[in-house]
Amino acid sequence: MVPFTCKWDSCPKASVAFESIEDLVVHVNSEHIPTIVENEDGDDEIQCRWDNCRTAKSHGDSDKLTLWMKEHFTLKHARRARMFKCHFDGCNVRRGTQKELDSHLKYNHKPKVEKPVPEPKPEKKKKEIPKVKEPEIDCESELETDEEWTDPEYGYTRQMDINGGPFDMFKYHRTVNREWSEYYVLEFQAERIRKKRGQKLTKAQKIAKRKIVEERKMAGFHKWCLWKIDEFKKLKYTPLFPMDPLRRNQRHFFEKYEEKMRKQNKKKGTNARRTRN
Numbered sequence: 248m249v250p251f252t253c254k255w256d257s258c259p260k261a262s263v264a265f266e267s268i269e270d271l272v273v274h275v276n277s278e279h280i281p282t283i284v285e286n287e288d289g290d291d292e293i294q295c296r297w298d299n300c301r302t303a304k305s306h307g308d309s310d311k312l313t314l315w316m317k318e319h320f321t322l323k324h325a326r327r328a329r330m331f332k333c334h335f336d337g338c339n340v341r342r343g344t345q346k347e348l349d350s351h352l353k354y355n356h357k358p359k360v361e362k363p364v365p366e367p368k369p370e371k372k373k374k375e376i377p378k379v380k381e382p383e384i385d386c387e388s389e390l391e392t393d394e395e396w397t398d399p400e401y402g403y404t405r406q407m408d409i410n411g412g413p414f415d416m417f418k419y420h421r422t423v424n425r426e427w428s429e430y431y432v433l434e435f436q437a438e439r440i441r442k443k444r445g446q447k448l449t450k451a452q453k454i455a456k457r458k459i460v461e462e463r464k465m466a467g468f469h470k471w472c473l474w475k476i477d478e479f480k481k482l483k484y485t486p487l488f489p490m491d492p493l494r495r496n497q498r499h500f501f502e503k504y505e506e507k508m509r510k511q512n513k514k515k516g517t518n519a520r521r522t523r524n
Contacts, residue, residue, distance in 0.1 A: 255279045256296040269341075272325050280316045283309055297324050318344075 251265040253274060260278075265271040279296070286292040292305040293312040297320065304315055321343065331348040333340040335356050342348040 254298040268325055272321065275320055275325075276317055280320065281313055283312060295319060295324075300324070 251268050251271040252263065253261055253265075253271060255261075255275060255278075258279065260274065265274065275297070280293070283291050283293050286303075286305060288305075290305045291309065291312070292303050293316050295302040295316060300323070302319060302323075304312055307315070326343070331342045331345055333342075333348065333351060333356075338356070340351055340355075342351060
């Protein structure tokens, strides 16, 4: 067993062997560390004189200097010392620092508190939305009556006049007029928006709006006729009227159609050039 002796400079008990390192730390803390001297600048200073160590500190009052030197000696020169003892009955654990002892008390001697069991929350009732079936309308058959059909889901209806009058449609209004026995084709064309000086256009206004340029009878297979507006899922209110404030960020239907036609024309031109070669 290696004897624990004091290596502090000019210690009168340098030849005395201590039984444990804890006893040696108690001796140094009580006999040597409280000694405070005056440095060259006239300030109070505490110095470590353990085995040629000259660590010193001069900032702070005497109590803070003493506490700092005790921590310095324990961490640098007496690392194996366990000066902090657990005071619980039957527990002989010792730790080197107060922080380690606090951690031991927290995880070993702290009373366990049982967490209350949370009460089950009542289940929320889901609202069932009734499904409304839309009436099936045969648009290809001729209708000779002049009655006006109203969709019960949307309520108020509005008749669409394409014979020289205004053509307008609302988001929640749909009308099937039974007066006409012929189909009409509505051709749309992009209309430029003229910006006034100093005017700022919104995101919806920057999208080119459309206007009706021609009305013809009997639509082809690639055209959209008036009677079939509600049958097709892709053609909605917003593509017909992109300037409406209810429009969301949807791509214009006619932009898709024009892009498709450009690709077809480009493909035809490529095939024609190959045939010539």
